[in-house]
Amino acid sequence: MVLKLYSAPVVGAGAAIVALTLAEKQVPFEFVPVDFAAKEHKTEKYMAMHPFGQVPVIDDDGFVVYESRAICRYIAHKYANRGSNLLPEGLKERALVEQAAAVEYATFHPAVVAIAKEVVYKPRLGLPLDQAAIDEAVKELSAKLDVYEVILGKHRFLGGDEFSLADLCHYGYAPMLADYGIDIMTTKGPNVTRWWNELISRPTWVKLKADGLKSTTY
Numbered sequence: 001m002v003l004k005l006y007s008a009p010v011v012g013a014g015a016a017i018v019a020l021t022l023a024e025k026q027v028p029f030e031f032v033p034v035d036f037a038a039k040e041h042k043t044e045k046y047m048a049m050h051p052f053g054q055v056p057v058i059d060d061d062g063f064v065v066y067e068s069r070a071i072c073r074y075i076a077h078k079y080a081n082r083g084s085n086l087l088p089e090g091l092k093e094r095a096l097v098e099q100a101a102a103v104e105y106a107t108f109h110p111a112v113v114a115i116a117k118e119v120v121y122k123p124r125l126g127l128p129l130d131q132a133a134i135d136e137a138v139k140e141l142s143a144k145l146d147v148y149e150v151i152l153g154k155h156r157f158l159g160g161d162e163f164s165l166a167d168l169c170h171y172g173y174a175p176m177l178a179d180y181g182i183d184i185m186t187t188k189g190p191n192v193t194r195w196w197n198e199l200i201s202r203p204t205w206v207k208l209k210a211d212g213l214k215s216t217t218y
């Protein structure tokens with residue numbers, strides 16, 4: 001049975017990185033839209049799959065996984081020999097990719113989500129913009145990107161010279177920033193700018209953004 005991806009019908013947050021992993025690995029999947037307005041993610045049936053009542057979730061022939069980064073890892077391992085190599089085989093190479101992936105989740109992700117909360121989600125809820133909170137959140141991410149600038153001066157991608165799961169996890173929220181007038185990903189320094197431009201022009205990402213979230217065959 002084809003893998004099912006449950007998500008709201010938007011290329012953003014966890015669904016973006018899961019769909020991108022599936023594209024990089026050329027894994028066909030059925031997209032199952034979850035209706036947030038109808039609170040479908042809080043129904044007993046849905047919460048049997050995801051006890052926190054969130055998206056995304058995958059159902060791989062009856063095997064259910066939630067938490068987007070765990071899903072990406074599962075797909076990267078299961079299809080290790082197909083598509084892009086997102087997790088290198090060598091012990092040390094793998095450790096460096098995992099190091100960069102841990103930095104993404106522990107450091108980059110909270111900083112970028114803080115901005116998204118202010119500029120993306122508050123306006124959607126009809127709440128006024130809080131410029132001081134936006135400035136503070138941007139300052140926080142800027143400090144993280146100063147360190148990325150040094151790291152990316154040593155190698156092409158965050159975990160080494162190859163694109164990996166560590167880079168891939170950055171597509172959750174950061175691509176939204178420019179859409180909301182925050183150009184931090186391409187104005188910090190030459191290394192971050194080079195890396196980010198390479199990420200956002202990756203063909204799998206360009207296609208996913210253009211096509212939106214939909215069932216895919218290869």
Ligand SMILES: N[C@@H](CCC(=O)N[C@@H](CS)C(=O)NCC(=O)O)C(=O)O
Pocket residue numbers: 013014041053054055056066067068069
């Ligand atoms: N760490 C989780 C975050 C999941 C999450 O926050 N999902 C949001 C959508 S982006 C959601 O389902 N929100 C609805 C809710 O929490 O009720 C992951 O990466 O999968």
